[in-house]
Amino acid sequence: xxxxxxxxxxxxxxxxxxxxxxxxxxxxxxxxxxxxxxxxxxxxxxxxxxxxxxxxxxxxxxxxxxxxxxxxxxxxxxxxxxxxxxxxxxxxxxxxxxxxxxxxxxxxxxxxxxxxxxxxxxxxxxxxxxxxxxxxxxxxxxxxxxxxxxxxxxxxxxxxxxxxxxxxxxxxxxxxxxxxxxxxxxxxxxxxxxxxxxxxxxxxxxxxxxxxxxxxxxxxxxxxx
Amino acid sequence: xxxxxxxxxxxxxxxxxxxxxxxxxxxxxxxxxxxxxxxxxxxxxxxxxxxxxxxxxxxxxxxxxxxxxxxxxxxxxxxxxxxxxxxxxxxxxxxxxxxxxxxxxxxxxxxxxxxxxxxxxxxxxxxxxxxxxxxxxxxxxxxxxxxxxxxxxxxxxxxxxxxxxxxxxxxxxxxxxxxxxxxxxxxxxxxxxxxxxxxxxxxxxxxxxxxxxxxxxxxxxxxx
Numbered sequence: 118x119x120x121x122x123x124x125x126x127x128x129x130x131x132x133x134x135x136x137x138x139x140x141x142x143x144x145x146x147x148x149x150x151x152x153x154x155x156x157x158x159x160x161x162x163x164x165x166x167x168x169x170x171x172x173x174x175x176x177x178x179x180x181x182x183x184x185x186x187x188x189x190x191x192x193x194x195x196x197x198x199x200x201x202x203x204x205x206x207x208x209x210x211x212x213x214x215x216x217x218x219x220x221x222x223x224x225x226x227x228x229x230x231x232x233x234x235x236x237x238x239x240x241x242x243x244x245x246x247x248x249x250x251x252x253x254x255x256x257x258x259x260x261x262x263x264x265x266x267x268x269x270x271x272x273x274x275x276x277x278x279x280x281x282x283x284x285x286x287x288x289x290x291x292x293x294x295x296x297x298x299x300x301x302x303x304x305x306x307x308x309x310x311x312x313x314x315x316x317x318x319x320x321x322x323x324x325x326x327x328x329x330x331x332x333x334x335x336x337x338x339x340x341x342x
Numbered sequence: 343x344x345x346x347x348x349x350x351x352x353x354x355x356x357x358x359x360x361x362x363x364x365x366x367x368x369x370x371x372x373x374x375x376x377x378x379x380x381x382x383x384x385x386x387x388x389x390x391x392x393x394x395x396x397x398x399x400x401x402x403x404x405x406x407x408x409x410x411x412x413x414x415x416x417x418x419x420x421x422x423x424x425x426x427x428x429x430x431x432x433x434x435x436x437x438x439x440x441x442x443x444x445x446x447x448x449x450x451x452x453x454x455x456x457x458x459x460x461x462x463x464x465x466x467x468x469x470x471x472x473x474x475x476x477x478x479x480x481x482x483x484x485x486x487x488x489x490x491x492x493x494x495x496x497x498x499x500x501x502x503x504x505x506x507x508x509x510x511x512x513x514x515x516x517x518x519x520x521x522x523x524x525x526x527x528x529x530x531x532x533x534x535x536x537x538x539x540x541x542x543x544x545x546x547x548x549x550x551x552x553x554x555x556x557x558x559x560x561x562x563x564x565x566x
Contacts, residue, residue, distance in 0.1 A: 177539070177543075178539070180542075181500075181538060181539040181542040181543060182500070182538050182539060182542075183500040183501065183502075183503035183504075183514065183538055184500070184503075185503040185504060185506065185507070185514055186503055186514055186517070186531055186535050186538060187535070189514075189517075189518065189521070189527065189531050190527070190531035190532065190534075190535060193521065193527035193531070194521075194527035194528035194529075194530075194531050194532075195528055197527060197528075198527075198528045272406075275408075276407075276408035276409065277408070278408075279408035279409075279410040279411055280408075280410055280504065280507075282410065282507075283507060290408070290410055290411060290414070293411075293414075294414070294418075297418065302422070303414075303418045303419045303421070303422050304415065304419035304420070304422035304423065305422075307411055307414045307415045307418065307419045308415065308419070310411050311406075311407040311408075311411045311412070311415070314406065314407055314408055314411060315403070315406040315407060318406050319406075
């Protein structure tokens with residue numbers, strides 16, 4: 118037993134350095150997902166029929182194919198075929214971000230739909246253009262409502278980021294596996310990796326809870342309560 | 343012509359083989375997962391305090407740790423305790439336990455949403471607690487949990503690709519082998535992606551139909 122404990126303690130700094138890689142991947146993917154997800158949601162709700170259909174296909178595509186297959190497709194397939202030289206790390210962020218944008222667009226879509234319709238009409242009646250009304254009236258409320266969904270999305274991406282190990286991204290899981298194959302302490306090291314993920318999930322959701330409180334407008338609910 | 347020969351003699355048989363392995367992973371994992379989810383869900387709502395706490399802890403653990411890590415624990419970790427599982431068993435075990443934890447969340451929510459009057463009525467008719475849960479509460483709760491659990495099953499189809507990482511050669515694994523031999527990564531993985539899209543879309547349609555089939559007229563808006 119002490120042997121396995123030693124192995125874990127020795128590997129801990131190395132694993133924790135991996136959690137920095139994991140976090141960069143997760144934050145990068147979430148930001149990319151946010152930047153793409155908002156326009157996707159707005160387009161799907163307010164766009165022309167052709168745009169709506171295209172976004173529907175995009176969402177269907179990225180929600181229907183496993184992450185591992187998309188990672189292989191982008192990293193070994195598209196990057197080579199199109200002669201783009203991207204590191205595994207970048208590809209992991211891009212693929213996780215694209216998948217997340219499909220899921221996040223549905224979170225935002227739900228949040229926008231939960232706002233009373235009168236909001237948009239009132240903004241229009243005040244002479245705002247559609248674009249202006251969506252940007253200054255609808256989105257500020259919808260994004261606040263999306264924070265709980267976001268916290269879910271964070272824990273999903275965090276866990277999915279472990280799959281990036283398949284491309285050799287040196288995140289927590291990959292490092293645990295390196296050390297495990299060298300020291301033959303598989304079980305303790307994978308459990309240690311699991312614990313690090315649990316802690317990161319806990320800290321992240323806690324942080325997003327704080328964000329939710331921070332961005333809340335006291336005494337205001339969209340339903341006018 | 344050569345292209346077509348390659349597809350029909352190499353790609354198609356390999357992917358078909360992989361597809362059956364994937365299916366053999368998904369179906370038992372789905373069934374075990376739902377069974378585990380129902381047991382855990384019931385324990386988390388009706389169990390005694392320590393049982394409830396234990397079930398909650400189990401769910402938190404299995405939902406908080408990435409599935410890849412869990413699979414590695416089962417396949418590469420257990421030999422440490424002199425327990426040897428083959429890749430297929432380890433994958434089914436991992437998918438079932440992780441899926442069960444997620445299913446239990448939906449089932450727990452659905453159980454809590456059943457009106458209290460239903461239970462009081464069952465008790466006043468002389469039902470034992472077990473009998474009440476099995477014949478009155480669960481049939482209604484499972485119908486309500488179906489959309490959530492169905493989503494989880496679609497996730498399972500996608501996550502079954504992770505079995506490749508513990509050397510279980512299913513659809514993705516076959517694709518990887520083909521692609522590494524022919525260097526046609528883009529084409530092969532597009533085909534694999536299409537296979538998964540077909541599977542997830544078909545599952546979505548079937549689950550929607552099942553929901554319609556199981557709907558009890560008059561019970562849809564029964565809330566509170």
